[in-house]
Amino acid sequence: MRFVKVSAALVLATLLSACSWWGGDKLAPDVPEQQLYEEALSAMDDDNYALAVEKLQLLEARYPFGQYSEQAQLELIYAYFKTYEPESASAAADRFVRLHPNHANIDYAYYMKGLTAFEQDRSFLTRYLPLDETQRDPGAARDSFDSFATLVSRYPESEYAPDAQKRMQYLKNRLATHEIHVAAYYMKRQAWVAAANRGRYVVENFQETPAVPDALAVMGEAYTELGMTELANNAYKVLELNFPDYEVRSFKEPRSTLLNTATFGLLGEAETPAVPARPTGSSGASKAKAAETDEAKEERSWFDRITFGIFD
Secondary structure, three states: OHHHHHHHHHHHHHHHOHHHHOOOOOOOOOOOHHHHHHHHHHHHHOOOHHHHHHHHHHHHHHOOOOOOHHHHHHHHHHHHHHOOOHHHHHHHHHHHHHHOOOOOOHHHHHHHHHHHHHHHOOOHHHHHOOOOHHHOOOHHHHHHHHHHHHHHHHOOOOOOHHHHHHHHHHHHHHHHHHHHHHHHHHHHOOOHHHHHHHHHHHHHHOOOOOOHHHHHHHHHHHHHHOOOHHHHHHHHHHHHHHOOOOOOOOOOOOEEOHHHHHOOOOOOOEEOOOOOOOOOOOOHHHHHHHHHHHHHOOOOOHHHHHOOOOOO
């Protein structure tokens, strides 16, 4: 009987300790708030941001109203940013702004939110390969611009404002160029109204960017296709007065016959895109454009087609 009691006690003790034997959840020992904060800072100094995130999260969970809680929330934004967790970094910045709207370092939260979105869509390929970022989805760029704009408007004396302004100018140029890509797409699809609206949007909202002359050219060509001669002439007049050296080109996609497409340009005729009208003038740019247009209209010989233009 005694043997049975001893056996039952051993089995019960084994069941109670099974979780610890098989790697079950263990309660972390209580660590003072200051020690946790110092360990997090030490991990960040060693570029071990994953460990820093772990320490800062534990500090927030155990000491939500402690003396280091607010600073830990700021440090957590940066730690998320360095561990390439943009969603978590942005959420942490929003949370800090919501909980501490009058904090002395709230400008830092806005700056980090903008910087996180700024770097969000910059993948490994875009960092080291010459890819055109202006053709990608501009959602993150818009979020970044909005955050930087809030920082500059509300806290113009912030130490982060100068860098934010520089990044805003870059983002402004990028967003304007993206609108031109979209307008060119509409032109190729013969969506003249949509293309003209995109061009007008750039002129009205992204002034002093390199995309403005392209926007005016798109407006002029789209209005010409719509038969709105007065609006087209106004667009070209503004273009010529403000950008006299700009070389007008067509944003319409050249059309080709089925035979021309099937034979890779060897047979059949390809229709060259029409050059948009513009005010006549004797400038060198206008003459050069007219010469290029005349040359493009010349008939290609059979020998030139067969040899792909190598021996012509």
